[in-house]
Structure formats: C-alpha cells, structure tokens
Amino acid sequence: MDVFTLSLWLLRIGFVVLIYVFLFMVARALWQDLRAGVSGAGRPLGRLVVIAAKEGRPAPGTSLPLDAINSIGRDVNNSIVVDDSFVSADHAMLTFRGRAWYIEDRGSTNGTYLNGQKVEGLLPLGYGDELQIGQVRLRLERSRPE
Amino acid sequence: MTAAARALYAVGIRPHFRWRELGLLVVVSAALVAGWASLSSFRAGELALGEAGLLVSYLALAFAIHVAFVITGRRMDQILFPTATMLAGISLLLMQRLPQDLVEQSIAGRDLTLAPLQLVWIASGFVILAALAIFVRSDGWLRRYKYTWAAAGIGLLLLVFLFGEVTGGARLTLRIGPLAGQPSELLKVILVVFLAGYLAENRALLSASSTRIGRLQLPPLPYMLPMLAMWGIALAIVIVQRDLGAALLYFLVFLALLYVATRRASYVVLGLVMFVAGGAVLYGLFPHVQDRINIWIDPFSDPQGAGYQIIRAMYAYGRGGILGTGLGAGLPQVGNVPSIPAIHTDFVFAALAEEMGMLGGLALLGLYALIAQRGFRIAATAADDFRALLATGLTLVVVIQAAIICGGNLRVVPLTGITLPLISYGGSSILVNGAVIGLLLALSDRGVEPPPPGTRPNVVRRLGRRARGLGGRVEEALS
Numbered sequence: 001m002d003v004f005t006l007s008l009w010l011l012r013i014g015f016v017v018l019i020y021v022f023l024f025m026v027a028r029a030l031w032q033d034l035r036a037g038v039s040g041a042g043r044p045l046g047r048l049v050v051i052a053a054k055e056g057r058p059a060p061g062t063s064l065p066l067d068a069i070n071s072i073g074r075d076v077n078n079s080i081v082v083d084d085s086f087v088s089a090d091h092a093m094l095t096f097r098g099r100a101w102y103i104e105d106r107g108s109t110n111g112t113y114l115n116g117q118k119v120e121g122l123l124p125l126g127y128g129d130e131l132q133i134g135q136v137r138l139r140l141e142r143s144r145p146e
Numbered sequence: 147m148t149a150a151a152r153a154l155y156a157v158g159i160r161p162h163f164r165w166r167e168l169g170l171l172v173v174v175s176a177a178l179v180a181g182w183a184s185l186s187s188f189r190a191g192e193l194a195l196g197e198a199g200l201l202v203s204y205l206a207l208a209f210a211i212h213v214a215f216v217i218t219g220r221r222m223d224q225i226l227f228p229t230a231t232m233l234a235g236i237s238l239l240l241m242q243r244l245p246q247d248l249v250e251q252s253i254a255g256r257d258l259t260l261a262p263l264q265l266v267w268i269a270s271g272f273v274i275l276a277a278l279a280i281f282v283r284s285d286g287w288l289r290r291y292k293y294t295w296a297a298a299g300i301g302l303l304l305l306v307f308l309f310g311e312v313t314g315g316a317r318l319t320l321r322i323g324p325l326a327g328q329p330s331e332l333l334k335v336i337l338v339v340f341l342a343g344y345l346a347e348n349r350a351l352l353s354a355s356s357t358r359i360g361r362l363q364l365p366p367l368p369y370m371l372p373m374l375a376m377w378g379i380a381l382a383i384v385i386v387q388r389d390l391g392a393a394l395l396y397f398l399v400f401l402a403l404l405y406v407a408t409r410r411a412s413y414v415v416l417g418l419v420m421f422v423a424g425g426a427v428l429y430g431l432f433p434h435v436q437d438r439i440n441i442w443i444d445p446f447s448d449p450q451g452a453g454y455q456i457i458r459a460m461y462a463y464g465r466g467g468i469l470g471t472g473l474g475a476g477l478p479q480v481g482n483v484p485s486i487p488a489i490h491t492d493f494v495f496a497a498l499a500e501e502m503g504m505l506g507g508l509a510l511l512g513l514y515a516l517i518a519q520r521g522f523r524i525a526a527t528a529a530d531d532f533r534a535l536l537a538t539g540l541t542l543v544v545v546i547q548a549a550i551i552c553g554g555n556l557r558v559v560p561l562t563g564i565t566l567p568l569i570s571y572g573g574s575s576i577l578v579n580g581a582v583i584g585l586l587l588a589l590s591d592r593g594v595e596p597p598p599p600g601t602r603p604n605v606v607r608r609l610g611r612r613a614r615g616l617g618g619r620v621e622e623a624l625s
Contacts, residue, residue, distance in 0.1 A: 007193060011184035012472040016502055018177030019509040022232060025173060026225055026516055029166060033523075100350060124350035128530035141529055 044143045045096050046127065048080065054135035057083045065143065070094040072133060073106070086110050086134035092119070094131075094140075100124045101140060103131065110134055162219040164212065170228035171212055175205050178235040181473060185243055188474035200265050204238055207269055211276045218280050223524060223590035229516045230275070230583045233568040234268045234576070236510070240497055241490065241571055243473055248490050249571065260490065260571065267573045271580025278584030285589070289532050292343030299336035302329045303379070307386050328574040330383075330392040331565075334547075335578060335585075337396055338403070338539030345407035346532040352408045376400045377420050381428070388434055391564030394550055397421060399542045406538050407531075442560040458486040459493055459555055462500040470503025490571040492563045495555040510569070514548045517541065517583075524590040537589045540582045544568075 044065035050058050058064070064080055071078040073091040082091070088108035095102050105112040105119045112119040113132035125131075131138045178201060186196030208231045215222065238261065246259040253266060288295070302320075306329050311319040320329050345352070380393040401417040428435045437452045445453030445460070462485070465471060476497070477485055486493045499507040521541025528534035544567045554561035565575040568583075 004187075004192060008184065008187050008472070011180055011187060013469070015177055015181035015184055015473070016470075016505050016509060018173060018180055019232065019236075019506070019513075022170060022173045022177060022228070023509060023512045023516070025170060026229070029225065030519060126346070126349045126531045127534075128346065128532060129350075142527075 046101070047141055047143050048094075048131070048138040049141050051130070051137040051139055053084065053137070055084055058136070063141075064138075066094065066096070068096045071106075073108075082133055082136055084134040084136050087136070091133055092131075100126065108133075159217060160219045161216050162221055164216055164224050167212060167215070167224035167228055170225065171208060171231060174208075174228050174232045174235060177232065178205065178239065181236070181239050182242075185239065185473040188472060200238060200242065200261055201235075204235060204265060204268065207272055208235075211272060214276055214280060220280065220591050222279060222587045223520055225516065226520050226583055226587055226590070227275075227279075229513055229520070230272075230568060230580075233510075233513055234272070236498070237494075237569045237571075237576075238264060238268060239473065240494060240569070243501070244490050244497060245484065248484065264571050264576075267571075267576040268580075270573075271576040274577060275580040275584035275587070278581060279587035282585065282588035283591075285533060285536065288339050288536065289343055289346075292340050295336050295343075296340040299333050299340065300379075302333055302336070303383070305329070307382075310387065328572070330387075330389060331574040331578040334392070334395060334399070334543050335540070335582060338399065338543055339536065341400060341403050342532055342535035342539050345403060346530070346535050349407045349531055352404075352410075377417075377424065381424055385428070385432070388432075389563075390435070390438060390560075391550060391554075391562035394562055395543070395547050395564060398546050398550075399539060402542050402546070403535060403539050407535055438560045438562065442557060445557070455487050455493065456557055456561060459496040460557065462486065462496045463504075463556075466500040466503045468504045470499070470501050470506055473501050476500040488563070491565055492551065492561075492570070493555055494566050494570045495552050498569070499555075511548075511552065514545055514567075518545045520590075521545070521586055524586060528589065533589055537586060540586050540589075544579060544582055 045068060046066045048064040048066060050060050050062045050064070052060055067079065070080050071090065071093055072080045072082060072087075073089050074081065074083060074087045075089040078090070080094075086109075088106075088110070090106045091108040092112040093104045093106055095104070102122050102124055103112060103114055103119055104122050114123050114125055115130050116132075125140060127140055127142050129140050131140065182198060182201050183193070183195055186194045186198075190196065208227075211227070215227070241264040242261040244260060246261065249260050249263055251258060251263055253263070258266065306320055309320060311321060311326075319326055376397065380397040383389050383393040383396070397417070401414055404413045404417070405411070425435075429439060440447060441453040441456055445456040447453060449457055462476070465477060470476075477500070486496055489497050495507065495510070498510060502509075518541055521537055521544075525534045525537035525541070528537055547564055547567050550559065550562060551564050551566050553559040565572055567579045568576065
C-alpha cells in the first residue's frame with residue numbers, strides 16, 4: 001500500500017471518527033448536565049410569583065416555592081401566608097395531583113379567581129395561569145432549573 | 147477585568163463566553179476539513195484541499211455567528227449551534243461531491259451550480275438562525291396572534307392548492323414573480339406555533355374533563371373539533387397536493403403535541419385509529435398511495451418504474467457497507483444519469499450512507515438525536531406551558547421529518563418525498579430549519595447576565611425600550 005492510498009484511507013476514516021468525537025464530547029457534556037439535574041431533584045414542583053399586591057405584602061416579584069399540597073390564607077399556620085386584609089384566614093388550597101395543578105376555594109369571604117373567573121369547586125390550572133386571592137395577584141410558574 | 151473588557155462594559159456590552167460551543171465548533175471544523183481533504187485528494191489523485199473557498203467561507207460564517215452570540219451575552223444552549231453547523235457542513239460536503247449540474251440557477255446575475263447554491267441557502271439560513279437567536283427576547287408576538295398565524299397558514303395552503311406548481315408528482319412549489327418556494331416547509335412551523343398557543347390555553351380542560359358514553363371515557367367532544375380539522379387538513383394535503391410526506395409529518399407532530407399537552411393516551415389511540423382508517427380509504431381511492439405501499443413491500447415488482455429509486459438506494463447501501471466507499475468513490479451517476487433520482491434532495495441519506503457507510507449514517511442519526519435531546523431539555527426547563535409546547539413542537543418537526551425520510555430511504559416505512567432537515571439541497575428547507583434552530587436557541591435563553599452594579603443598562607435593551615415607546619405612541623395616534 002503506497003503512502004497516498006494510506007493517507008486517503010486515514011482521512012476518510014478520520015472524518016467519520018471526528019464526527020464520533022463530536023458526538024462523544026456532547027454525550028459527556030449531557031451526562032454532566034444530567035448529573036447536575038439529578039442533584040437538583042429535590043427542587044420544588046413549581047412556584048407562585050407575586051405579580052401585584054395592593055397593600056405591598058407580599059412584595060411584587062416575590063417567588064413562593066410550592067410543595068404538592070399548599071394551603072393559602074392569612075393564618076400563620078398556612079404553608080403560604082398571604083398577609084392582605086381581603087384574604088380569609090383559610091382561603092384556598094393549591095394541590096399538585098399527578099398530572100396537573102388544581103385550585104380549590106376553602107369558603108373564603110372574597111373568593112378566589114383563576115384568570116379572572118371565580119373558582120367554584122376544584123379547577124385545574126397550568127403554568128402561566130393567574131390567581132387572584134384578595135388583592136394579591138399571583139402567577140403559577142415552573143421552578144427555575146438552578 | 148482587562149482594559150478591553152472594561153471598554154465593552156462602558157458601551158453597555160456584556161459578553162458571555164461560550165467555551166463549550168467554541169470547543170465543539172473546533173471539532174466540527176476539524177471533521178469537515180478532514181472530509182473535504184478526503185474528497186479533494188480522491189479526486190486529484192494526490193493529497194490536496196482542492197478549491198476550499200466554499201468550506202472556508204462556511205466555517206468563517208459559523209465562527210462569526212459564535213462571536214456574535216458571545217458579544218450579545220445571551221445565555222443560550224451551547225450544543226445546538228455546533229450540531230447544526232456539523233449537519234449543514236456535511237450537507238455542503240455532499241453537495242460538493244454530487245454532480246454539480248443537478249441544479250443550476252442564477253442569483254444576482256451569476257450562474258451558480260449545486261454546491262455554491264447550497265452554500266447561499268445555508269448562509270441565509272444561518273443568518274436567520276443568528277438573527278432569531280439574538281433578537282427574539284419575548285414570545286408574545288407568537289403567543290398573542292395564534293389565530294392570525296393559523297389563518298396565515300391556511301391561506302398559504304389554499305394558495306398552494308390553487309396556484310401551486312407540480313414538482314416530482316406533488317403540487318408543492320409556489321412561484322411569486324422571481325421567487326419560488328415550498329410553503330409546506332414554512333407551514334410546519336406555523337402549525338407548531340398555533341398548536342402550542344391553542345394547547346397551552348386549553349391544556350387543563352383537555353386533560354381534565356371527559357365525555358362519557360357508557361363505560362367508555364372519551365375526551366370532551368367540543369375540544370375534539372380541532373383534531374378532526376387537523377385530520378381533514380392532512381387528508382386534503384394528500385388528495386389535492388399529493389404530498390404524503392408533509393401530511394404524515396403534520397399529523398404525527400399534532401398527535402405528539404396533543405399527548406405532551408394532555409398526557410392522555412386515549413387521544414393518541416383515537417388519532418392512530420383515524421389515521422389508519424384515513425389511510426385505508428386513501429389506499430383504495432388513489433393510485434399514488436397504492437404505489438408507495440406496493441414499492442415499500444416489494445420494490446422489485448416494478449424494478450424499472452416505481453421501485454427504481456428504492457432499488458438503486460439499496461444497491462448503494464450494499465456498496466457502502468460498514469465503512470463506506472469513501473467520499474468521491476461512490477457511484478452517484480451512471481453515464482449522465484444519476485443512479486438514484488432525487489439524490490440531492492429526498493435520497494441524500496443514500497448518498498451519505500454509500501460513501502460514509504453505516505457508521506456515517508448512524509453518526510447522522512446521532513446528530514438528530516442530539517437535536518431531540520437538547521430540544522426536549524429546553525422544553526422541560528421552559529418557564530410556562532406555551533414555551534414548553536413550542537420547544538417540543540419545533541424539535542419534533544425536525545426530528546420526525548428526519549425519521550420519516552431516513553426510514554423511507556432505508557425502506558423501514560413507506561417512502562414519502564420530504565427533505566432531510568439541514569442536509570437536503572433546497573432553499574425553503576434550509577431557511578426554515580435554520581429558523582427552527584434559531585427559535586429553539588432563543589427559547590433556551592436564560593436572560594442576559596445580570597448587570598454588574600453601577601453600569602449603564604444594556605444597549606440592546608435600551609434600544610428595545612425606546613422602540614416600544616415609539617410603538618406605543620403610534621398605537622395611541624391610530625386609536
């Protein structure tokens with residue numbers, strides 16, 4: 001085998017091998033990415049972001065991490081305490097049930113609103129939907145990756 | 147902080163370095179240079195790089211876009227762009243290798259042939275990719291006008307139905323003055339944008355409520371209408387346009403998105419039942435559907451006619467074997483006739499698998515798998531349902547299309563004529579797939595670097611604010 005044939009063969013194989021090197025480098029990067037993701041597995045299911053609050057409590061922009069079951073109200077025993085004078089002591093319940101989030105009013109005085117619609121019974125909601133509790137407007141969002 | 151960096155900060159530019167992307171781009175360049183050298187050396191009979199102008203300008207463009215990403219400081223996915231660069235680079239290499247007279251077209255007074263033309267398309271596609279990735283900061287314009295998008299899409303479809311020209315047995319090409327394009331490529335993106343908007347809005351209703359008939363739980367009937375409409379559109383495309391590939395792509399993407407949005411297998415089962423029923427009826431009514439199935443089951447039943455393309459492709463895989471014949475050493479044409487019709491568009495996978503072998507073909511599939519992984523990852527970390535569904539849909543459009551056409555070329559599924567994303571020759575295809583990758587990059591952005599305290603706000607953001615102020619004043623003046 002002369003030098004030219006050999007180097008042509010090497011170039012040809014080198015081309016394909018380099019594509020596999022690329023794939024391997026990316027696979028390694030993805031693996032690191034996934035490991036970082038696993039270590040963040042304990043992160044909350046989602047969060048409520050305060051869009052507006054007439055009385056300034058909680059401050060707009062605040063992000064409240066969510067568990068699977070969240071009770072919302074003015075009473076300090078709730079998992080999410082909303083200190084607003086139009087919010088009842090036990091106001092609403094936000095739950096994550098397997099495939100979707102659900103909101104339920106717990107007989108509050110001023111009601112709970114989902115995207116401007118009064119909540120009666122159990123209503124499903126998705127990320128990006130807006131809740132109004134008392135004078136506080138909140139948006140359901142996915143929790144951040146980091 | 148160096149003086150140069152301080153100067154950049156002073157004018158409001160905050161670069162964000164992308165070392166992983168840079169490293170991957172270097173590997174991509176090395177691979178493409180090796181491929182180019184292998185092709186030119188085989189042709190010249192000695193070690194040579196040939197006319198490397200095309201490759202050099204392509205790589206220069208890729209690195210320029212990388213630098214633009216760094217300077218604008220967006221924190222986007224760093225793997226998608228090198229992957230797209232690898233795919234389009236392989237495309238350029240294949241087009242350089244195929245007979246140049248397959249396509250001839252003059253652009254701006256210059257007569258160009260296959261490879262330079264493809265470089266023009268790739269360059270334009272990459273410019274669109276970079277522009278979308280850098281400048282798209284809000285998805286409001288996509289989210290808010292979803293019915294407008296849907297109407298535009300249907301309008302486009304009607305235009306093709308009425309005025310389309312026939313390409314390769316399918317009514318695909320729309321010609322407006324000197325411009326010609328294949329709207330079905332653009333339509334797939336419009337479809338995804340509309341579906342993402344519609345499903346994000348009705349997701350909760352679609353997944354929670356149901357209609358009961360006896361013990362059977364069916365999805366809510368009013369919300370089934372879009373599904374029926376989609377099914378009808380797919381059938382209409384097959385009947386009027388005779389474009390099986392696009393119809394299959396639209397319907398599969400639709401079903402997949404519906405499942406992602408609702409997690410209800412019943413929709414998928416129902417959709418597949420409708421698909422099979424529609425397919426059976428079409429098979430009975432239309433000879434071109436029968437042809438496709440027959441040559442899939444037995445291409446040798448009509449070796450000189452309908453089965454010719456597939457049989458030649460199978461010979462090509464046989465010649466290629468595991469390692470391939472090497473670039474340039476394959477048999478793309480016999481005399482003056484290409485050995486596989488449409489080898490630069492629909493059958494580009496066969497051209498690749500002949501000269502780069504099974505290993506090359508698998509590597510190509512691996513590259514599409516990367517796009518799938520990155521796209522779904524972007525969807526999984528998206529901030530809300532619309533962005534998640536949009537990212538999923540854009541990814542599916544690329545990946546399912548690649549699966550349909552590779553499967554067709556390999557005789558795994560019936561052959562339908564669509565392009566291999568970012569590889570096949572073709573302006574519309576390359577431009578639209580560039581736009582898809584660009585949008586995915588924009589969706590993956592995690593916001594610009596938080597400003598260091600005490601510096602002035604970002605130039606781009608300041609310009610944006612001024613533009614919005616102007617827009618608001620115009621709106622006021624009009625109302």
